[in-house]
Amino acid sequence: MAATIYDIAREAGVSSSTVARVLRGDTKGDRKDSAERAARIRQIADNLGYRPNLRARAFSEQRTKGVGLLYTDDAWVFEGVNDKVLQGLVRELRKHDHHLLLVPVGAGGDWEELVLGGHVDGCVTFQPLPEAVRSGIRDAALPCVMLGDNSDPEMPHIVVDDVTGSYSAARHLIALGHRRIGLYVHSTVKPHCSIQERFQGFELAMTEEGLVPDFWHCPEDEMIAVLTRGGARPTGLICYSDLESTLIGHAMWQFGLKIPNDLSLIGFNDKFATKYMTPPLTTVGFDANRIGTLGAEMIIRSLTAENAKEPPAPTSVQVKTQLIVRGSTAAPPREA
Amino acid sequence: MAATIYDIAREAGVSSSTVARVLRGDTKGDRKDSAERAARIRQIADNLGYRPNLRARAFSEQRTKGVGLLYTDDAWVFEGVNDKVLQGLVRELRKHDHHLLLVPVGAGGDWEELVLGGHVDGCVTFQPLPEAVRSGIRDAALPCVMLGDNSDPEMPHIVVDDVTGSYSAARHLIALGHRRIGLYVHSTVKPHCSIQERFQGFELAMTEEGLVPDFWHCPEDEMIAVLTRGGARPTGLICYSDLESTLIGHAMWQFGLKIPNDLSLIGFNDKFATKYMTPPLTTVGFDANRIGTLGAEMIIRSLTAENAKEPPAPTSVQVKTQLIVRGSTAAPPREA
DNA sequence: CTGAAAGCGCTAACAT
DNA sequence: ATGTTAGCGCTTTCAG
Numbered sequence: 001m002a003a004t005i006y007d008i009a010r011e012a013g014v015s016s017s018t019v020a021r022v023l024r025g026d027t028k029g030d031r032k033d034s035a036e037r038a039a040r041i042r043q044i045a046d047n048l049g050y051r052p053n054l055r056a057r058a059f060s061e062q063r064t065k066g067v068g069l070l071y072t073d074d075a076w077v078f079e080g081v082n083d084k085v086l087q088g089l090v091r092e093l094r095k096h097d098h099h100l101l102l103v104p105v106g107a108g109g110d111w112e113e114l115v116l117g118g119h120v121d122g123c124v125t126f127q128p129l130p131e132a133v134r135s136g137i138r139d140a141a142l143p144c145v146m147l148g149d150n151s152d153p154e155m156p157h158i159v160v161d162d163v164t165g166s167y168s169a170a171r172h173l174i175a176l177g178h179r180r181i182g183l184y185v186h187s188t189v190k191p192h193c194s195i196q197e198r199f200q201g202f203e204l205a206m207t208e209e210g211l212v213p214d215f216w217h218c219p220e221d222e223m224i225a226v227l228t229r230g231g232a233r234p235t236g237l238i239c240y241s242d243l244e245s246t247l248i249g250h251a252m253w254q255f256g257l258k259i260p261n262d263l264s265l266i267g268f269n270d271k272f273a274t275k276y277m278t279p280p281l282t283t284v285g286f287d288a289n290r291i292g293t294l295g296a297e298m299i300i301r302s303l304t305a306e307n308a309k310e311p312p313a314p315t316s317v318q319v320k321t322q323l324i325v326r327g328s329t330a331a332p333p334r335e336a
Numbered sequence: 337m338a339a340t341i342y343d344i345a346r347e348a349g350v351s352s353s354t355v356a357r358v359l360r361g362d363t364k365g366d367r368k369d370s371a372e373r374a375a376r377i378r379q380i381a382d383n384l385g386y387r388p389n390l391r392a393r394a395f396s397e398q399r400t401k402g403v404g405l406l407y408t409d410d411a412w413v414f415e416g417v418n419d420k421v422l423q424g425l426v427r428e429l430r431k432h433d434h435h436l437l438l439v440p441v442g443a444g445g446d447w448e449e450l451v452l453g454g455h456v457d458g459c460v461t462f463q464p465l466p467e468a469v470r471s472g473i474r475d476a477a478l479p480c481v482m483l484g485d486n487s488d489p490e491m492p493h494i495v496v497d498d499v500t501g502s503y504s505a506a507r508h509l510i511a512l513g514h515r516r517i518g519l520y521v522h523s524t525v526k527p528h529c530s531i532q533e534r535f536q537g538f539e540l541a542m543t544e545e546g547l548v549p550d551f552w553h554c555p556e557d558e559m560i561a562v563l564t565r566g567g568a569r570p571t572g573l574i575c576y577s578d579l580e581s582t583l584i585g586h587a588m589w590q591f592g593l594k595i596p597n598d599l600s601l602i603g604f605n606d607k608f609a610t611k612y613m614t615p616p617l618t619t620v621g622f623d624a625n626r627i628g629t630l631g632a633e634m635i636i637r638s639l640t641a642e643n644a645k646e647p648p649a650p651t652s653v654q655v656k657t658q659l660i661v662r663g664s665t666a667a668p669p670r671e672a
Numbered sequence: 673c674t675g676a677a678a679g680c681g682c683t684a685a686c687a688t
Numbered sequence: 689a690t691g692t693t694a695g696c697g698c699t700t701t702c703a704g
Binding site: 350351352353354357363370392395396397398 | 689690691692693695696697698
């Protein structure tokens with residue numbers, strides 16, 4: 001159906017190799033007759049609507065120029081700021097003539113067949129993956145970059161500077177006069193490095209001031225119960241992400257409590273809508289798009305480095321965070 | 337490097353076709369010796385860590401089992417409820433042993449080469465695409481399903497029942513006593529069918545009551561100016577999406593105006609966070625995940641129908657909407 | 673600079 | 689049921 005280099009070759013009266021070379025621009029055009037022939041070949045290709053067959057090329061070159069995005073199958077892959085990460089990833093990959101495949105892990109449909117079967121040249125992972133997946137990738141020596149996860153020191157990864165982020169958040173609350181401050185992670189968030197590191201930064205700021213860091217990893221109703229009970233409840237809460245902030249902020253409103261008057265709230269991620277919350281959310285932001293861009297660059301590099309037989313050095317990149325102070329934080333209530 | 341069927345064949349002392357057949361389970365196992373041999377072949381394949389080479393298979397079968405998701409390169413691809421659509425799409429495709437490729441159109445990186453070069457067997461489109469893209473797909477006779485866009489009657493598509501959605505939203509406001517009601521679409525939203533149809537439903541409800549439908553397609557500050565001026569300003573606003581609701585709700589709060597007391601606000605899409613807005617947003621919801629699932633089923637069907645040489649009949653599917661009444665709507669203020 | 677030819681790994685039609 | 693063989697369309701040596 002579609003024209004091949006052979007069709008062109010026949011019509012031009014040359015060999016298929018010549019066509020292939022010309023079409024790839026792999027010719028100098030020194031001699032005059034050559035140049036003319038090249039032009040004619042291009043002309044014929046154009047007339048025939050020739051388009052290289054990518055399946056054949058992938059087979060021949062033994063690579064697809066595809067990169068798989070592996071993620072565990074929870075509901076939050078495209079949520080939060082991951083959309084921006086994804087955007088940066090896809091765009092940068094496209095710039096380098098590669099493309100992204102979405103590969104949920106553990107959602108039926110065998111990821112192994114797809115990823116290890118050679119339909120992708122490398123992969124990028126979101127979130128901590130099951131050990132089986134990691135070892136599968138490692139055994140296959142498949143180039144891989146982990147995003148937001150440094151649980152595997154062997155693999156290059158890009159993470160957010162969580163320690164500094166939560167440190168500055170805690171510092172901000174302390175400076176406002178808060179003494180009882182907590183860090184809240186929703187129970188649906190699976191344990192991984194970001195939780196630990198956000199706790200570390202938080203803990204550091206607290207202990208520097210001789211304060212005791214409180215930590216919750218529970219469903220929202222438990223957290224809400226703590227925040228709405230009388231007595232020594234926290235007056236400031238740092239949330240693992242903007243999701244928790246949304247949940248807690250809403251609950252406070254339902255209970256007739258005011259933010260920031262009754263509770264200072266800090267989110268994480270600076271997703272778009274938080275700017276428009278009531279009140280606008282103070283949050284720890286970072287350039288999510290850049291995570292994607294860097295991830296793409298990194299995987300592309302190891303994909304090309306592979307051709308050069310040089311094993312890519314394990315690399316770790318941190319993306320800076322910045323506290324964005326808006327309206328959800330203020331001095332603690334008097335009685336505190 | 338990786339084991340092939342030839343390696344297995346050699347070791348088992350059989351032909352490669354036999355290996356291929358056994359590995360595909362394409363054998364009855366009638367005779368005892370056959371069954372034994374099959375078992376041995378499987379054993380050897382296992383030992384060798386055999387895994388079918390998907391590139392070779394794609395080349396041979398002339399299909400990749402890949403589906404491209406085409407979208408114009410704006411910032412909202414993964415925003416709103418599109419994340420859910422995407423989720424449904426990916427999962428359903430994976431169930432049918434297919435996978436999704438992300439293909440931004442017009443962001444550098446040639447979509448044509450990727451899509452028309454045979455790296456995907458079909459495609460699904462988000463949002464209205466440039467005519468050049470549509471005709472390219474049509475000329476290549478590439479199976480395609482359009483999501484949220486019925487601008488091309490030739491192509492199968494899945495849309496939301498926008499007319500009924502906005503109709504019920506308007507009806508709700510009218511029942512509450514509102515007379516001056518507007519429909520607001522942000523200027524960043526490009527003209528497409530949903531806008532028209534949401535206007536139609538809105539207009540219908542209004543004219544049924546002898547009311548005049550107001551329509552704005554502008555940046556938020558213009559809309560805000562209209563809402564905060566004195567006199568005959570709208571008391572009820574139906575928004576094209578939850579984005580507009582977020583923007584407007586926030587602006588009202590800044591101006592010291594109350595929702596729903598001073599303005600009743602209705603969103604569209606029912607994205608997760610709107611339930612937690614202050615107050616919770618009344619919105620028109622629909623099963624976004626289902627759009628993805630249906631889209632996947634539809635494209636899979638036309639991919640397999642193609643093998644049967646039966647041109648897929650153009651199909652149109654509508655996903656139902658439902659008004660979700662929460663706290664952002666109430667009777668209009670007295671003076672109105 | 674060009675042509676001939678091998679090879680990439682699998683599927684499928686055909687013959688046995 | 690099994691083996692043989694011919695593709696699938698491109699890249700890449702290797703001669704000329």
